[in-house]
Structures are given as C-alpha cells and as structure tokens.
Amino acid sequence: MPHQGKEFSDDKDKLCLALREKVKQVGGCGAENGPREPKTCSVVVSPIQPQQASKLVPVLSELLPLNDGLSHLKRVRRVSFAGNAASVELEIVLCRDEVWEHRKADASEVLKSFNLQLEKRMVPATAPLSRExxxxxxxxxxxxxxxxxxxxxxPSPVELRDMYNHMSRTTELAESVEVPPNCAVAAVLVHPASGEVVACGLDKSQRHARVSDGTFTVNTKLSHAVMNCLSSFASPHIPTISNEEEQKNTDKMGKKQLKRASCLPNDQYLCTGLDCYVSREPCVMCSMALLHSRIRRVVFACFNPEHVGGFSEAKIHKESALNHRFEAFLVPVKEIDSEMRSCKT
Known part of the structure; x- marks a missing residue:
C-alpha cells in the first residue's frame, strides 16, 4: 500500500539506510600485488591522416562505441616515423576483432568514404589499476x-533502489513458479537505463525420468536459470513457454511474452550493457556464460549453498586472465525486507 507525506519519506530514508548497510560488492579489484603483466586482446585499427580524425571519431563513437570492455583505450594514437619526427600519422582503433566480424557488413558501408586500411593490433584487454x-x-x-x-x-541511492526493486521481483518470480524437483531460482536480464526486462529464465535443471521400475531425477546443468535466460535472449524468435503457470508468473515481470525490448538496438551484441538479476548466486559454469555474454553487472539475492559460487569463491568476474570484467553485487532482499518490517513495529 502506498504511503503518504512524511511517512513515505521516512520509509524511503529507512530503505536507503538498509540498502547501504546490506548491499555488498563481491570480489576484489586484482591490484593487490603490484603491477601486473598486461593481458591483451586483438582489435581492428587503421592508419589515418590527422585531418581525418575530427570527422571519423564521432562516426566511430556512434557506430562502434568502445563499451565492450575497451573504454580504457584512447581512440587515437600518434605514430612517428623513425628519422622523420615531422612526419606524423595517426592510428585509430575501431573495435574488437569479434565485434568487427559481427558488424563489418553495415560498418563497412558507413566507413567506406574514409578509405580505411584495416589492420590488427594487440592492446591491453583491461584498464590499468596503477600509474606503474x-x-x-x-x-x-x-x-x-x-x-x-x-x-x-x-552505487548511488537511485541505483540501490533499482537493484532492490529488480531483485525483489526476480525473487518473487522464482518462488511463485517453483516446480519440484527444480529449485526456486530465476534469472532476469534488465536494460539498466530503461528498466525494461528483456529476458527471463527459470531453473529446469532437475527433471523426472520414468523407467520400468520407477522414477528417478535427472540433473541437467545446462538448464540452470541463467543458461535458460541467456538462451532466451539469444534466440532470434520469441521463445515458447510450455507451462501456463510459468507464463502467468513471468507476466509479473512486465512482459506479455519474452521478447527483445524496444530499448535494444537491432544489432545488439550479446548482452553488452545489460544487467542480470539472479535469485541465487550463479555457479562457475553460469558465471562464465555471463562473462562470455559481456554482461555489465550481476546482482544476486543469496549465496549458493550447492555449488562453488562463481563470484564469491571463483571470482570469475574479476579474473585478470580473462578479457572481460564486470561488477557483482549481493542484494539480500529477504534480510532487507525483514529489517524494514522490524522498523515499523
């Protein structure tokens, strides 16, 4: 029930305090042991003349933004030729190799007037954490x-409230569609700027199999909630939900059907820029799937009692040997809700 006036303001203040106390970022930064050897990745670059830069940079910023873990790179670098300091050429980075393969058809058409000569360079895959x-x-x-x-x-107070609200709805979804022997686990992909839900997935890793002498349970780890959510998002078609009760409860997330939200571009590259909310910390396998999907942030409601936690234990999201990193947060909605109820009594 909505609150009015000062009471509503007090509840908002109490919620903010509870969120600041309970919400925790998971994993270290990786800079504890001094300067590291750089991990590299391959990018597509091109030499350009200095006078081209002012026109080309805005085009690339719109067409191929460096938001796929490459925001630490400067877009342009100077290249001086040995023995001729007055002769200066520039090199400009376009994007990662794999992104170019995905986008080259339309990107080549837009960039053809610049007469680029594409080459490959190995560059640092992660941002430096020190001046050294x-x-x-x-x-x-x-x-x-x-x-x-x-x-x-x-996170800012607005971010905290958004994380709490999405996590609460994800937890409610998981609990409302629990079908034994599966666990009450749900995963939801959210576009952080618009708040739109773009995909959902439920745990279907356990299923009954019948044989002549009875029934036993089959464990299919590829059907964890996160894997189903990512598969749903990756599908070029609107996925079908076979269980009517699951469809009804999925509608609570604000979707009549699971489909790509209007906030996403047609050439959306994997899950770049999206947040994943999971009612339980993902296992290592699901954490790696999220990493390869280029997720922006993962938020979960509780630690994983059954598997090695992909973030709290394996720290997949902060592994320096991998070419993508992201944030992971614990938002224990049940603890927060309990604290809010106790404040009202």
Missing amino acids: ELRKWGDLWPLIFKPGKHLHKP
Whole structure:
C-alpha cells in the first residue's frame, strides 16, 4: 500500500539506510600485488591522416562505441616515423576483432568514404589499476587511467533502489513458479537505463525420468536459470513457454511474452550493457556464460549453498586472465525486507 507525506519519506530514508548497510560488492579489484603483466586482446585499427580524425571519431563513437570492455583505450594514437619526427600519422582503433566480424557488413558501408586500411593490433584487454601499469602497458596502446576507479564505489541511492526493486521481483518470480524437483531460482536480464526486462529464465535443471521400475531425477546443468535466460535472449524468435503457470508468473515481470525490448538496438551484441538479476548466486559454469555474454553487472539475492559460487569463491568476474570484467553485487532482499518490517513495529 502506498504511503503518504512524511511517512513515505521516512520509509524511503529507512530503505536507503538498509540498502547501504546490506548491499555488498563481491570480489576484489586484482591490484593487490603490484603491477601486473598486461593481458591483451586483438582489435581492428587503421592508419589515418590527422585531418581525418575530427570527422571519423564521432562516426566511430556512434557506430562502434568502445563499451565492450575497451573504454580504457584512447581512440587515437600518434605514430612517428623513425628519422622523420615531422612526419606524423595517426592510428585509430575501431573495435574488437569479434565485434568487427559481427558488424563489418553495415560498418563497412558507413566507413567506406574514409578509405580505411584495416589492420590488427594487440592492446591491453583491461584498464590499468596503477600509474606503474599505465606506464608499462602504454607501450602497446595509449590508455586512459582514472585513479581509484578500481576501488569500490558505492552505487548511488537511485541505483540501490533499482537493484532492490529488480531483485525483489526476480525473487518473487522464482518462488511463485517453483516446480519440484527444480529449485526456486530465476534469472532476469534488465536494460539498466530503461528498466525494461528483456529476458527471463527459470531453473529446469532437475527433471523426472520414468523407467520400468520407477522414477528417478535427472540433473541437467545446462538448464540452470541463467543458461535458460541467456538462451532466451539469444534466440532470434520469441521463445515458447510450455507451462501456463510459468507464463502467468513471468507476466509479473512486465512482459506479455519474452521478447527483445524496444530499448535494444537491432544489432545488439550479446548482452553488452545489460544487467542480470539472479535469485541465487550463479555457479562457475553460469558465471562464465555471463562473462562470455559481456554482461555489465550481476546482482544476486543469496549465496549458493550447492555449488562453488562463481563470484564469491571463483571470482570469475574479476579474473585478470580473462578479457572481460564486470561488477557483482549481493542484494539480500529477504534480510532487507525483514529489517524494514522490524522498523515499523
């Protein structure tokens, strides 16, 4: 029931305090042991003349933004020729190799007037976490260094409330459609800017199999909630939900059908820029699937009592050997709700 006036304001303040106390970022930054050797990835670049830069950079920022884990790269670097310091050429980075393969058909058409000569370069795959790393890695490609960015920066009050609201709805969805022997686990993909739900998935890893002498349970780990959610999003067609009760409860997430939301571009690359809400911490396999999908952030409501936690234990999302990193947060909605109820009594 909605609150009015001062009472509503008090409840908002109490919720903010509870969220600040209970919401935790999971995993370390990876900078604890001094300068690291750079992990590299392959990108597509092209030499350009200095006078081309002012026109080309805005086009690339719109067409191929460096938001796929490459925001630490400077878009352009100077290349001086040995013995001729006055002769200066520029190199411009377009995108990762795999992104170019996905986008080259339409991107080539837009960029053809610039007469680019595409080459490949190995560049640092992650942002430097210290000035020492900035100096060491800058030989590969000029980098952007933001002191302290790798340290934990608490989400804003608005972000905390959004995380809490999405996590609450995800938990409610999981509990409302629990079908034994499956667990009450749900995963939801959300576009953070619009708040739209773009895909849902439920745990279907356990199923009954009948044989002549009885029934036994089959464990299919590829049907964990996260895997089903990612599969639903990746499907070019609207997925069918066979269980009517599951469809009805999925509608509670604000979707009449599971389909791509209007907020996403037609050429959306995997899950770039999306957040995943899971009612229970993903296992290592599901965490790797989220990483390969280029997820922006993962939020879960409780730790995993059955499997090694992909974030709290394996720390997949902060592994320096991998070419993508993202944030993971614990938002214990049941603890927060319990604290809010106790404040009202």
